[in-house]
Amino acid sequence: MGKIIKYILFIWLAAVFCFALLAPIPALGNMGERARILFFHVPMAWVSTVAFIMALVYGIGYIRKRDILYDHKASSSAALGLLFAVLATVTGSIWARFEWGAFWNWDPRQTSIFVLILIYGAYFALRSAIESEEQRAKLSSVYSILAGITVPFFIFVFPRIVETLHPDPIVNTSGKLKMDSRMFMIFLSSLVGFTGLFAWMLSLKIRISKLTLQEK
Amino acid sequence: MDSYYLVLIVVLIAWLVVFLYMLSVEKKIEKVEED
Numbered sequence: 001m002g003k004i005i006k007y008i009l010f011i012w013l014a015a016v017f018c019f020a021l022l023a024p025i026p027a028l029g030n031m032g033e034r035a036r037i038l039f040f041h042v043p044m045a046w047v048s049t050v051a052f053i054m055a056l057v058y059g060i061g062y063i064r065k066r067d068i069l070y071d072h073k074a075s076s077s078a079a080l081g082l083l084f085a086v087l088a089t090v091t092g093s094i095w096a097r098f099e100w101g102a103f104w105n106w107d108p109r110q111t112s113i114f115v116l117i118l119i120y121g122a123y124f125a126l127r128s129a130i131e132s133e134e135q136r137a138k139l140s141s142v143y144s145i146l147a148g149i150t151v152p153f154f155i156f157v158f159p160r161i162v163e164t165l166h167p168d169p170i171v172n173t174s175g176k177l178k179m180d181s182r183m184f185m186i187f188l189s190s191l192v193g194f195t196g197l198f199a200w201m202l203s204l205k206i207r208i209s210k211l212t213l214q215e216k
Numbered sequence: 217m218d219s220y221y222l223v224l225i226v227v228l229i230a231w232l233v234v235f236l237y238m239l240s241v242e243k244k245i246e247k248v249e250e251d
Contacts, residue, residue, distance in 0.1 A: 010235050014228055021224045204238065207245050 006200065013193040019186045026180045031167070037095040039186055043194035044088035045113070049155050051081030051198060052120065056148025059141040071137035072209035074144045075127060080201055082120045084194075089113050100165060109166040112154040119147050 020039035058074035061067070092110065093103040104110060123143055130136035159166065179187070 006235075006239070010231075013231060017227050017231065018224060021220050021227070200238065204241055204245065207249070211245065211248055 059144035076205035
């Protein structure tokens with residue numbers, strides 16, 4: 001990633017934060033000002049989904065090519081996915097405290113992200129339990145593939161097939177975008193910014209992995 | 217509205233810290249890569 005792009009990313013996300021917190025937004029259902037959480041919470045959940053899917057892709061890469069770097073890429077991606085999943089859970093819980101009256105309500109959305117955090121927590125427990133690098137790469141690649149398959153179910157399917165208090169997702173069952181165009185622009189910009197941040201973080205982690213491998 | 221500005225300042229400072237930390241990590245990586 002070029003140096004200029006990083007500075008653009010810094011200014012971009014700083015501008016997104018300014019708009020997300022200060023730009024006037026229309027009332028969204030009965031949420032009022034609490035709807036601003038959307039600009040932070042949804043992009044974090046999106047990035048965690050992308051990261052988990054990338055861990056699956058890298059897992060497949062290792063199984064096919066038996067290159068240890070793919071295993072490092074998969075674990076780096078899963079670690080970032082876990083970080084953003086925790087951030088999405090924390091921001092969602094703060095919103096839930098003011099919207100639903102409690103930080104945790106075992107709502108289907110909360111339950112599904114909690115299960116995903118457990119699944120990827122177990123992935124790292126598995127990795128730390130195996131000493132042989134090759135064995136660890138083999139088993140954790142298979143695990144990351146299996147875990148990755150469950151991600152679309154927990155994020156997109158499960159919360160839609162059971163009753164939930166959670167507001168309609170951006171792409172809802174009626175297929176209509178229920179959002180003011182200005183809000184949508186801020187939301188999209190946030191999505192792009194957070195995805196760029198994830199790409200940068202992942203590239204740093206992969207470069208560190210490469211250096212560690214070279215040292216070995 | 218004042219609390220919004222306060223939250224914004226906290227968020228911007230946090231983002232600046234993260235950004236500078238990532239730049240410093242990148243600098244260290246570049247140094248090791250050159251060596």
